[in-house]
Amino acid sequence: MNLTIADVRLTPILVADPPLLNTQGVHQPYTPRLIVEVETADGVVGVGETYGDTKYLELARPFAEKLIGRQVSDLNGLFTVADEVAVDDARVSGQVDVGGLRGVQTADKLRLSVVSGFEVACLDALGKALGLPVHALLGGKVRDAVEYSAYLFYKWADHPAGVAAEKDDWGAAVDPAGVVAQARLFKERYGFTSFKLKGGVFPPDEEIAAVRALAEAFPGHPLRLDPNGAWSVATSLRVAEELGDVLEYLEDPALGTAAMAEVAAGTDVPLATNMCVTTFAEIAEAFGKGAVQVVLSDHHYWGGLRNTQQLAAICRTFGVGVSMHSNTHLGISLAAMTHVAATVPDLHHACDSHYPWQAEDVLTERLVFEGGKVAVSDAPGLGVELDREKLRVLHRRWLDDDGTLRERDDAAAMRVAEPGWVTPGVPRW
C-alpha cells in the first residue's frame, strides 16, 4: 500500500443559499466553499471541505503544493506544513471575518481552517486505503447516530427582485407564526426535536415572542436563541430572565469574553459560544471567568477532527459542555462532523447544521437526517462519494462570478434590498 500523496486538487465552488437573515444582514444567493481532494500514489482519493473565501484559497494553494510526496497518514505533519505557509498580514490585522460572525481573526486560525479541509481529506483517503471508517481512525465511535438540531432562521421568501438566485421552498419567516411554521417543516422533513433560532435580527422582544411561540408549539423540546453577540449585557440578562424556563442555552448573547462573563454571572441560563472561544488561546480566560458553559466547536476553524477531540477533552476537564457549530456547509463536512461527534463521549446537546438549507451538494447521495439524527457510517473513510458532474457545475458558477460572491458578505447582500444598510454596531440592542 502506497500512502504517498501524488496529487492534490482544490475546487472552489459557489453553492446556492436561501435569503437567511442574521444581525449582519442576509445571506448572499450563493456562498463560497472549497472542496479538497487528496490522491495517493495508489489512486485512492480522499475528500475534504472548508471555507471558500479568497483568503482561504490563497493559503490552500501553497499548502497543497507542499503536501505532494508526504503521507496521508502524517496528520501531525499537516500542522508543521501549515506553519510554513505565509499569511498576508493585511488579511488578519484589524480584520474580522464575516463582520465577526466567525469570532477572532488570526493568522493561525486562518491556517487551521485550511488544515481542517486537508486533514479530513487525508483521513478519508487513509480510511479508504485501510478499509476503516474515519471514526475508527479517531479512536472509534461511542454512538451509532449523531443528533442535530433544527437551525431556524428569520428569512425572506425570496432573494431581492432582480438578484440571480435559486428558488427555495421554505417560504418566509419574519414573525413568530412564520418561525413556528418553519420549525414544523423542519420536524416534518427531518424529525428534529430541538430548535435553534438565529436571532439578532429583530428587536429582542420580537425574538422573545418567537421563542415563546416555539415553546408553546413544541412543549418540552430544547430551544436555543443565538443573536451573534448583538445584545448588551443588560439586554442579555433580560432575555435570559424572560426565557430562562424554556431555553436549553443562550448562544453568544453579548460579544466577547468580558461581556459573556458578566451575563453568565447574572443568570443560571447556560451560555454557549462559537464566537468568544474559537481558538485554544481563548480558552483559559473564558473558562477562568466562567464566561461560557458550552463551547460549540467548528472543526473547520479549530483545525480539524483531532483538534476537535482535543477541545472536547479540555472542555470535559473544566466541566464545560461541548457541541458543534455550523456555518453553511455541504455533505462532506456534515459527514466529517458526524464522525468526530460520534467519538466524543460527553456530547449532551444536539449539534448545529445548516445542511437542510443547502439544496445543492457535491455528493452522489445526500446525507439523511432520520429522527433528527445522522447515522454514523461504517463504510471506509467518510462514507461519501464525490459527484464530479455536480462539482463541475458549482465550480463553473464560481468561475463565472465576477468576484462579488467569492467572499461571504451578508451586509453587502442586505444593501441590495436596503441601500443604506451598514453592518450594525454592537451592541445593537
Ligand SMILES: O=C([O-])[C@@H](O)[C@@H](O)[C@H](O)[C@@H](O)C(=O)[O-]
Ligand atoms: O449563517 C449564519 O448566518 C450564521 O449566523 C453563521 O454565520 C454563524 O456562524 C453561526 O451559525 C452561529 O451559530 O453563530
Ligand SMILES: [Mg+2]
Ligand atoms: Mg452561534
